Amino acid sequence: MSDPLNATLTAFERLDDRLAVLRVRPDRGELGAFEPGQFVQLGLPMEPGSEPVGPASARPGRVRLHRRSYSIASAPTDRREAEFYVARVPEGRFTPLLWQLRPGDRVWMDPEPKGFFTLARVPAVAELVLVATGTGLAPYVSMLRASPASDRWARATVVHGVRRPTELGYRAELTDRAARDPKVRYVPVVSRPEPADRWTGLTGRVQTTLVPERFRELAGSELDPRRVHVLLCGNPEMVRDVRALLEPRGFRLDRIEEPGSLHVETYW
Numbered sequence: 001m002s003d004p005l006n007a008t009l010t011a012f013e014r015l016d017d018r019l020a021v022l023r024v025r026p027d028r029g030e031l032g033a034f035e036p037g038q039f040v041q042l043g044l045p046m047e048p049g050s051e052p053v054g055p056a057s058a059r060p061g062r063v064r065l066h067r068r069s070y071s072i073a074s075a076p077t078d079r080r081e082a083e084f085y086v087a088r089v090p091e092g093r094f095t096p097l098l099w100q101l102r103p104g105d106r107v108w109m110d111p112e113p114k115g116f117f118t119l120a121r122v123p124a125v126a127e128l129v130l131v132a133t134g135t136g137l138a139p140y141v142s143m144l145r146a147s148p149a150s151d152r153w154a155r156a157t158v159v160h161g162v163r164r165p166t167e168l169g170y171r172a173e174l175t176d177r178a179a180r181d182p183k184v185r186y187v188p189v190v191s192r193p194e195p196a197d198r199w200t201g202l203t204g205r206v207q208t209t210l211v212p213e214r215f216r217e218l219a220g221s222e223l224d225p226r227r228v229h230v231l232l233c234g235n236p237e238m239v240r241d242v243r244a245l246l247e248p249r250g251f252r253l254d255r256i257e258e259p260g261s262l263h264v265e266t267y268w
Helices: 134-146 171-180 206-210 212-219 236-249
Strands: 007-014 019-026 039-045 065-071 082-087 106-109 127-133 155-162 184-190 228-234 262-266
Touching: 019 106, 065 082, 065 134, 082 134, 127 134, 127 206, 127 236, 134 155, 134 171, 134 228, 155 171, 155 206, 155 212, 171 184, 184 206, 184 212, 206 212, 206 236, 228 236, 236 262
Parallel strands: 127 155, 127 228, 155 184, 228 262
Antiparallel strands: 007 019, 007 106, 019 082, 039 065, 039 106
């Protein structure tokens, strides 16, 4: 019987003890067409006592899988492999198995991406504020990579909140993009820096950057719901708090039946 797994892990870059960027190549040659912001599920075998499946250890018969959804960080023009920004959850069932894999090991991956957390309902003339905590940054990386000339927005401000500076995934890429692209701003925020980190940037939670006066200073623009669309991805507590901050100022949740300028993806 054919291999029940349909993709190969090609790269696994550990950023620290709990974060990694990995790439997966589907057997069929390329991932299905997708819009930046969409996701796929990854899967690993869940038989009792089983180990992560390597190149030569596929088992016959039906294999039950642990599956988890991950936003795609790669650009939609790069469909031979899909890139993911992943956090290890020590008490979880899936990521401890994932962390045991090495390039060349086999996994399962959705052939067709899904999801609605895209720019499809955002006007091309809008200003974007892309707010993320942790690995919620991944869909924004895909959006930026998909528009290297920034012709999809009037301007884009990426606000990324983490606990420690080592958790600022894609920091070099985003810093470089902001340095050479006047339409992009990158605002990293660290909530729990330690003296050894020597962090000299912004501290606190991402919510502090969205106070009107502070945002104006950081982004050089106003948070005006008539021309700004805010995307929120990550910790549900962050999403809740930012909504409570922005909705009294005229931002409304985007819904199929009622368009709005506030777009939400909750990661867990």
